[in-house]
Amino acid sequence: MNKTTSKMLTGFKYVYLITFFALLSGFFHPLITDTSFDSVIIGVIVLFIGLTGSILLYKAAISEKRRMIFLGVGFALISISLFYIFQITGRT
Template sequence: MIAFFALLAGFFYPLITNTSFDSVVSGVLVLFVGLAGGILLYKSATSEKKRMIFLGGGFGLIAISLYYIFQFTGRI
């Protein structure tokens, strides 16, 4: 999973341009935060007792991931 996210975050771009891997590491972290939010949303659909906790946490993590994406692209 880490290798897939690293490739998705643009692992080869710093190798080609001789720049640092900071953007790749932050991209992988953003993807993991979004994945954790998606997992919590799935758990909210399958759980009966803690549905609202999982739902709120899942949407919260996805919102944090979206905020990081906007922050890294310079739109905030």
């Protein structure tokens, strides 16, 4: 595959993920209720933290050298994401 095509596909993949996470974290709610977009931005960041943790767990499954590092950091990021979700929803 061409380098330019590969970079375009990678860029499209990240734009798709950002759009999906923005919609998942309630993008239309501030538009309807005339409130700020702070909660949407924080929601997208929290979802990306969880996604990064799950990617690292996948890397731990396929990696031989750094398996324990990927496992530790992956579970830590998922735990941080879960903690932030509980903080945002007020269930701490």
